[in-house]
Each structure stands twice: as C-alpha cells, then as structure tokens.
Amino acid sequence: MGVKWTNLHLKxxxxxxxxxxxxxxxxxxxxxxxxxxxxxxGTRRRRKNGFRNVDNWWSQGLSLFIYSPHPNLMIFQLxxxxxxxxxxxxxxxLAPRRNSFGLCSSRLIFMSPRPDPKSIxxxxxxxxxxxxxxxxxxxxxTRTALSRLTELQVEFVVATGRPPRYCDSxxxxxxxxxxxxxxxxxxxxxxxxxxxxxxxxxxLEDAQDLVSEIRKIYPDxxxxxxxxxxxxxxxxxxxxxxxxxxxxVANLAPLLDDRVHKLLVNLPGKQPDEILDLISPLLQGRxxxxxxxxxxxxxxxxxxxxxxxxxxxxxxxxxxxxQIIAFxxxxxxxxxxxxxxxxxxxxxxxxxxxxxxxxxxDSNLEDGVAKFLEDxxxxx
Numbered sequence: 001m002g003v004k005w006t007n008l009h010l011k012x013x014x015x016x017x018x019x020x021x022x023x024x025x026x027x028x029x030x031x032x033x034x035x036x037x038x039x040x041x042g043t044r045r046r047r048k049n050g051f052r053n054v055d056n057w058w059s060q061g062l063s064l065f066i067y068s069p070h071p072n073l074m075i076f077q078l079x080x081x082x083x084x085x086x087x088x089x090x091x092x093x094l095a096p097r098r099n100s101f102g103l104c105s106s107r108l109i110f111m112s113p114r115p116d117p118k119s120i121x122x123x124x125x126x127x128x129x130x131x132x133x134x135x136x137x138x139x140x141x142t143r144t145a146l147s148r149l150t151e152l153q154v155e156f157v158v159a160t161g162r163p164p165r166y167c168d169s170x171x172x173x174x175x176x177x178x179x180x181x182x183x184x185x186x187x188x189x190x191x192x193x194x195x196x197x198x199x200x201x202x203x204l205e206d207a208q209d210l211v212s213e214i215r216k217i218y219p220d221x222x223x224x225x226x227x228x229x230x231x232x233x234x235x236x237x238x239x240x241x242x243x244x245x246x247x248x249v250a251n252l253a254p255l256l257d258d259r260v261h262k263l264l265v266n267l268p269g270k271q272p273d274e275i276l277d278l279i280s281p282l283l284q285g286r287x288x289x290x291x292x293x294x295x296x297x298x299x300x301x302x303x304x305x306x307x308x309x310x311x312x313x314x315x316x317x318x319x320x321x322x323q324i325i326a327f328x329x330x331x332x333x334x335x336x337x338x339x340x341x342x343x344x345x346x347x348x349x350x351x352x353x354x355x356x357x358x359x360x361x362d363s364n365l366e367d368g369v370a371k372f373l374e375d376x377x378x379x380x
Contacts, residue, residue: 114342114359114376115322115325115341115342117376117377119322119323119341120154120323120324120325120341121153121154121155121317121319121323121324122154122155122156122157122313122317122319122323122324122325123149123154123155123156123157123324123325123326123327123373124156124157124158124159124181124306124310124324124325124326124327124336124340125156125157125158125159125326125327125328125369126158126159126160126306126327126328126329126330126332126333126336127158127160127162127170128160128161128162128292129292129293129329129330129346129348129349129364130327130328130329130333130346130364130368130369131158131174131327131364131369132364133364133365134365137173138173138174138175139367139370141367141370142367142369142370143174143175143176144370145369145370145373145374145377146174146175146176146370146373147175147176148373148377149176149373149377150176150177152377155179155317156174156176156177156178156179157178157179157180157181157310157313158170158174158178158179158180158181159181159184159185159306159309159310159326159333159336160180160181160182160184161182161183161184161290161292161298161332162182162183163182163183163187163226163229163231163262164180164182164183164187164189164196164229165229165231167180167182167189167191168191168194169191170191171191171192178191179313181306181309181310181313182196183226183261183262183300184262184290184298184300184304184305184306184309184332185199185300185304185305185306185307185308185309185310185312185336186198186199186200186201186261186262186300186301186304186308186309187199187228187261188309188312188313196228196229198228198259198261199304199308199309199312200261200300200301200303200304200308201258201259201260201261201301202260202261202262202263202286202287202299202300202301203286203301204256204257204258204260206286206287207225207256207260207263207287207299208253208254208256209286210263210282210283210286210287210299211223211251211252211253211256211263212253213282214265214279214282217282218267218278220236220267220268221265221266221267222234222236222237222240222265222266222268223237223252223253223263223264223265223266224237224238224252224263224264225252225255225256225260225262225263225264226260226261226262226264227256227257227259227260227261228259228261230259232249232252232255232256233247233248233249233252234248234249234250234251234252235248235249235250236248236266237264237266237296240266240268240295241266241295241296261300261301261304262298262299262300263287263298263299264296264297264298264299265279265296265297265298265299266295266296267279270295271295272291272292272293272294272295272296272297273291275291275296275297276289276291276297276331279297279299283299285302286302287299287300287301287302288300288301288302288303288304288305290305290331290332291330291331291332292330292331292332293329293330293331293350298332305332305335305336306326306328306332306333306335306336306339307335307336307338307339308335310324310326310336310339310340311339320341321339321340321341322340322341323341324339324340324341324342325340325341325342325343325344325376326339326340326342326343326344327344327345327346327361327368327369327372328343328344328345328346328349328353328357329345329346329348329349329350329353329364330349330350330353331350331352331353333345333349333353334352334353334356337353337356337357337358338356342358342359343356343357343358343359344357344358344359344360344361344369344372345357345359345360345361346360346361346362346363346364346368346369347360347361347362347363347366347368348363348364348365359372
C-alpha cells in the first residue's frame with residue numbers, strides 16, 4: 001500500500017508525517033499507550049525492526065518520522081543532528097478530535113492529524129497578513145490554489161477585521177466567489193449588491209459610557225466607530241492613523257447610534273498588546289476587546305469575534321465547525337482558529353495565534369495558505 005506525506009506543526013517546528021492513506025495512520029478509540037524509547041547515534045546508521053528507508057530522511061536538524069505498518073501501531077523516530085531517538089509502541093486514539101501523538105522536550109504529548117479532506121466544506125481565512133503579501137495583492141499561486149475550492153464546491157470565506165467599505169475588492173483579488181465576513185464577524189457583506197447584514201451591535205449606552213470612562217482615565221485616548229456602513233472618527237484618531245482629518249470630530253460619543261458594532265481605541269505611544277491590557281479591566285463584560293496588530297484595539301459586542309460570525313454561517317449552511325479549516329495571523333483570529341476543525345496560523349503570526357493553532361504554515365510572503373491548500377487538496 002502506498003503512503004502519503006502531510007505536514008504537522010509542533011512547537012513552531014515543521015514536522016513531516018508519514019502515514020497510510022486508508023486511515024491516515026490512525027484509528028480513534030479508547031486511550032491505550034505503550035511506548036519504548038530507543039536512542040542510537042549516527043546519521044546514517046541503519047536500524048532494523050521496521051525503520052525502513054529512513055536513513056536518507058532529514059529535515060533541517062530536528063525531525064519526527066512516524067511510520068504506521070498497522071492502523072494501531074506507530075513507529076516514531078526523532079532525529080536531532082547526529083542523535084537519533086526512536087519511539088515505538090501501540091497507540092489507540094482518544095475520542096476527542098484534538099488528541100494524537102507528538103514529541104517535544106523529551107516527552108510524549110498530544111497532537112492531531114489533519115482532518116479528512118473529504119469532510120471539509122468551507123475554508124475561512126483572514127486577509128491582511130495572511131492571504132495578502134507585502135504588495136497588498138493576492139499572489140498568483142494563491143489564486144490558483146483558491147480556484148481549486150470552486151472546482152470542489154468548497155465555500156471560501158474571508159473573515160476580516162476590515163469594515164465592509166474596504167472589502168468590495170476582495171472577491172476580485174481572490175479570483176473566486178468569496179463570502180465576506182467583515183468587522184471581526186459582526187457583519188456579513190455582499191460585495192456584488194452592496195448589501196450588509198449586522199449579526200450584532202454594542203449596546204448604545206454601554207458604548208457611550210466606555211468612551212467616557214476610558215477618556216477619563218486616559219485623557220489622550222482617541223476613538224472611531226463603525227456603525228453599519230457608516231464611519232465616524234475623532235480628529236485625534238485620524239491624525240494618529242495618518243489619515244485625512246477632514247470630517248473628524250472632537251468627541252464621537254454623542255454621534256453614536258444603535259448600529260455601532262465596533263469602537264476603535266488608540267492610546268498614543270502604546271502597542272496594541274499594551275492597550276489591550278490597560279483597557280480590558282474597564283470593560284466589565286460590556287465589550288469584547290481584540291486587536292489585529294495595528295496601533296489600536298477594537299471593542300466588539302460581547303461574545304462577538306470571527307468565531308461568532310462563522311457560527312452564524314454554520315447555522316445557515318447547516319454545517320459543523322469540524323467541516324471548516326481556517327487561517328489567521330493575529331489575536332483577532334484566535335477564536336476562529338479554536339472554533340474550526342483545523343486552525344492554521346501563518347509563520348508571521350502573533351505568538352498567541354501560533355499557540356492556539358493546530359498547525360503553522362509558511363508565512364504570507366511565502367504563500368503559506370497556498371502551500372497548505374496545494375498539499376491538502378492534492379489528496380482529496
């Protein structure tokens with residue numbers, strides 16, 4: 001029987017994984033683990049007992065090799081420079097989907113295999129920093145990979161923090177029909193018709209109170225707000241964002257209405273992680289604070305994030321999160337990556353995003369999403 005390669009990621013190290021196509025090398029069931037660690041030295045020393053054709057296998061110093069001659073038997077081999085450590089034993093998987101074997105820091109831990117490609121009906125991705133390169137365009141390689149989704153009747157969703165008015169060009173850039181989940185999951189936007197649908201809004205009184213309370217503690221704070229398709233910003237916020245200040249206001253609180261789905265907060269001289277730490281204690285459940293790596297944080301309605309938006313799509317399409325793969329790079333993607341069946345962070349992602357992801361692909365500049373899809377869709 002033939003074999004296939006697939007890539008997993010463990011503690012920021014790319015790991016090639018060899019397994020059988022018929023069951024991807026694994027079978028779920030009650031947990032029964034028995035492992036024996038064998039250590040040998042030498043990069044080209046051939047070891048008997050099933051380590052066949054592995055002496056020529058190498059991947060940048062540290063590698064993990066998994067061979068499955070039987071669905072319940074796996075042979076692990078960890079190689080680091082001239083040291084080879086082999087682990088073999090009988091393994092039966094736990095029922096939860098995020099359980100499997102891996103090696104890290106000389107101990108056995110849990111790690112998942114990728115999902116069955118045939119079960120995937122939706123691919124969701126962040127846009128800026130994930131699909132886009134430094135030239136602010138989707139590469140031709142990525143467009144080609146995305147075109148396979150249309151052929152396979154897999155829905156493609158861009159889940160972005162952008163407001164609807166900055167999303168109209170996205171379907172043209174991706175080259176395929178694209179569902180647009182905007183404003184961190186709060187708004188569904190149809191670029192063809194211009195129609196938008198809000199899934200949630202902030203309580204108007206809470207939004208006005210938050211502006212007043214934050215400004216009282218941090219007088220140099222500045223704000224802008226997204227309200228449906230409308231945008232209002234304070235002059236100071238526009239200045240800090242290096243935007244045209246025409247139309248800016250001194251205080252936006254009186255201008256807010258019941259359509260507000262996002263407040264953006266800027267504290268001069270502070271990084272977004274710092275702003276998040278400072279503002280979060282003030283929220284008291286009235287808003288959900290996120291950031292996308294830009295010099296401000298975003299206050300969303302309580303419980304609203306990209307996972308919230310995807311959950312609405314799941315309900316409408318009558319699908320489950322396990323049928324979705326998602327890509328992201330920043331903390332505003334974390335909930336989405338945890339929500340779906342398989343979450344992938346690109347290599348340039350924020351540390352928190354890599355931590356919650358099931359796998360880390362190459363960076364956006366290296367067409368990480370395209371490479372993943374090429375590998376994943378090739379076996380479908």
